[in-house]
Amino acid sequence: MTDANELAQIREAVRALCKEFPGEYWRALDRERAYPEKFVAALTKAGFLAALIPEEFGGSGLSMSAAAAIMEEIQASGCNGAACHAQMYTMGTVLRHGSPAQKAKYLPAIARGELRLQAFGVTEPTSGTDTLSLRTTAVREGDFYVINGQKIWTSRAEHSDLMLLLARTTPREQVKSRTAGLSVFLVDMREVKGKGLTIRPIRTMMNHATAEVFFENMRVPAENLIGEEGAGFRYILSGMNAERILIAAECIGDAKWFIEKATAYAGERVVFGRPIGQNQGVQFPIAKSYIAMRAAALMVREAAALYEAGEDCGAEANMAKHLAAEASWAAADMCVQTHGGFGFAEEFDIERKFRETRLYTVAPISTNLVLSYIAEHALGLPRSY
Numbered sequence: 116m117t118d119a120n121e122l123a124q125i126r127e128a129v130r131a132l133c134k135e136f137p138g139e140y141w142r143a144l145d146r147e148r149a150y151p152e153k154f155v156a157a158l159t160k161a162g163f164l165a166a167l168i169p170e171e172f173g174g175s176g177l178s179m180s181a182a183a184a185i186m187e188e189i190q191a192s193g194c195n196g197a198a199c200h201a202q203m204y205t206m207g208t209v210l211r212h213g214s215p216a217q218k219a220k221y222l223p224a225i226a227r228g229e230l231r232l233q234a235f236g237v238t239e240p241t242s243g244t245d246t247l248s249l250r251t252t253a254v255r256e257g258d259f260y261v262i263n264g265q266k267i268w269t270s271r272a273e274h275s276d277l278m279l280l281l282a283r284t285t286p287r288e289q290v291k292s293r294t295a296g297l298s299v300f301l302v303d304m305r306e307v308k309g310k311g312l313t314i315r316p317i318r319t320m321m322n323h324a325t326a327e328v329f330f331e332n333m334r335v336p337a338e339n340l341i342g343e344e345g346a347g348f349r350y351i352l353s354g355m356n357a358e359r360i361l362i363a364a365e366c367i368g369d370a371k372w373f374i375e376k377a378t379a380y381a382g383e384r385v386v387f388g389r390p391i392g393q394n395q396g397v398q399f400p401i402a403k404s405y406i407a408m409r410a411a412a413l414m415v416r417e418a419a420a421l422y423e424a425g426e427d428c429g430a431e432a433n434m435a436k437h438l439a440a441e442a443s444w445a446a447a448d449m450c451v452q453t454h455g456g457f458g459f460a461e462e463f464d465i466e467r468k469f470r471e472t473r474l475y476t477v478a479p480i481s482t483n484l485v486l487s488y489i490a491e492h493a494l495g496l497p498r499s500y
């Protein structure tokens with residue numbers, strides 16, 4: 116647990132750092148679809164991206180609540196943590212399931228900012244959400260695994276040194292349990308780029324540095340297998356609660372940003388001789404957004420508290436992500452409406468944040484999949500897929 120005083124200090128420090136990266140910085144990058152190198156370097160230098168790496172490995176050893184506060188403040192300041200948020204949670208797979216040698220080799224270097232672990236290769240074009248149907252294979256040959264296949268939406272692959280990769284090591288028809296036969300590898304992309312690994316950027320509606328990656332006889336040292344061969348799906352699942360909580364916190368930050376912008380504008384824009392915010396038709400949607408954001412924030416807090424206590428937080432992490440993503444998207448829409456035509460003007464940053472926050476009801480998990488998780492695991496209804 117991080118106490119309230121410490122959390123307040125962390126929030127203030129993140130806000131101070133983010134002040135150095137105002138709207139103009141993000142707008143220029145957005146136009147070029149360029150990666151926010153300076154912003155990510157500043158966050159790394161300040162130690163924020165190593166929040167969840169324990170102190171024994173050179174990290175800050177902070178709690179999930181503190182990590183969530185960092186991500187929330189980044190978004191609430193108008194910045195975009197999507198450029199680097201994965202480093203906070205992907206390293207958890209190495210921390211929880213890596214060997215002592217792997218942890219000693221990678222975690223301190225990640226904490227120091229010398230190695231970037233920003234890429235997470237799970238989704239494939241054919242299998243989509245049905246992860247167990249993925250087709251990328253890894254076949255052991257002596258001291259190496261030879262990897263063939265393809266991933267899609269492997270965000271930040273171009274801006275990362277390492278990629279956490281999920282691939283099939285035992286054919287599906289040969290495994291006893293549905294979830295067996297997949298393995299996790301920590302791929303050092305610097306060694307295989309152009310030698311079996313090809314990265315092709317995908318241009319999206321927002322500036323997200325995402326990519327397709329292709330593996331053609333890509334050789335990865337066997338020592339880069341994380342944990343046991345065949346147990347990878349479980350390892351990836353175990354990191355998903357952290358991912359959901361942190362993304363939910365980002366959505367809370369986005370919602371706060373939209374609400375603050377809308378409130379300020381509604382107070383100062385005068386039409387028909389009075390501030391537009393004096394009209395209930397304008398103030399009620401802002402109030403509704405505020406209520407939705409506060410309610411979602413409570414669920415994020417509950418999920419983080421359970422996570423920190425080492426308890427099962429699958430339902431809460433999913434509900435937090437769902438409520439927060441819905442709240443941020445509704446707040447984005449409300450903010451455009453409140454601003455009228457100016458909501459569409461680039462210099463207001465609203466249309467940029469609107470595009471950016473749209474992602475979170477789809478990725479890292481789409482709304483329907485959250486709902487089916489809750490139906491099955493919280494309500495005991497039959498599995499639908």
Ligand SMILES: Cc1cc2nc3c(=O)[nH]c(=O)nc-3n(C[C@H](O)[C@H](O)[C@H](O)COP(=O)(O)OP(=O)(O)OC[C@H]3O[C@@H](n4cnc5c(N)ncnc54)[C@H](O)[C@@H]3O)c2cc1C
Nearest residue numbers: 235236237238243244268269270477478479480481483500
């Ligand atoms: C910008 C961006 C960045 C991303 N970054 C990463 C990354 O770094 N690493 C990574 O591995 N992945 C990443 N993803 C992938 C992301 O996690 C998936 O896009 C998301 O999980 C949805 O999967 P899909 O696109 O394959 O949709 P599909 O699985 O094809 O689903 C399409 C739609 O059908 C619905 N659907 C599917 N099956 C069912 C069902 N049984 N019942 C009801 N509805 C259903 C889904 O909810 C969805 O709305 C990213 C995606 C985007 C767009």
